[in-house]
Amino acid sequence: MTTALWPLQVAVVTRLRADSPLTALVSGVFDDVPEDQAHPYVTVGSITETVDDAHNQRGLEAQVELHIWSRYAGFREVADILAALDAVLDRQPLTVTGFKDVSVAHVQHTELRDPDPEIRHINVSYRVWLTKA
Template identity: 30%
Template sequence: MSSAAFALQQAIFSKLANDAATTSALGGPRIYDDVPARAEFPFMTFGQSTERDWSTGTEKGYEHVITLHVWSRAPGRKEAQAVIAAARDALHDQDLPLEGHRLVNLRHEFSEARRDTDGETFHGITRFRAVTEPN
């Protein structure tokens, strides 16, 4: 059985890569775990993720925190915020199929957009919390 964290990442990737609003905001399915050299802007990356034991006295379970990053070189925050909004709409409260696990819930926790230290890139951050159980 695959880990719950990896199954969740696969499901999130699939949902975002097949979501018309997200791919439109990105200009294509530019969603990466490992960014290719010279990737075209804007793009989204998987950031830090954590998995914690969320078991009860009788049932196993896991709590996940998943961070997605958006990178934009468009003037202002508008493009980064559009990508974040599309991803939030695609994922918040959705029931995604997970290999070997069941998604109990998936909720948007927060988002922000800020200018990166290079002075020309806008960096969007959005975080989700999920709970999973093994099948």
């Protein structure tokens, strides 16, 4: 099996950082958040993969988890950021090095309250189907 873990993360982060409507809403998109980072921001969570081969093609189905973090009172700000993420990723073409026929779909999201009562958080999952080039 060939993994898409790193090329997929690079593709997603690059796409998000290049989107001006999204970057107008957040202070950054991170794999590793700098200490004392201003809110709101988006982080890459886990990526899981499952082999999804076809007759004569190697394929993968991946789940990409992103996290939206905010100090806004209530969930409105994180919901607006979620809508911006969807505009960039959900059912939009994505170029992933070493792969073709890449499809992305929003699977689910969950609003969460952090132990810090000032922090709001949405965990969002995207399913990605990829065929090895």
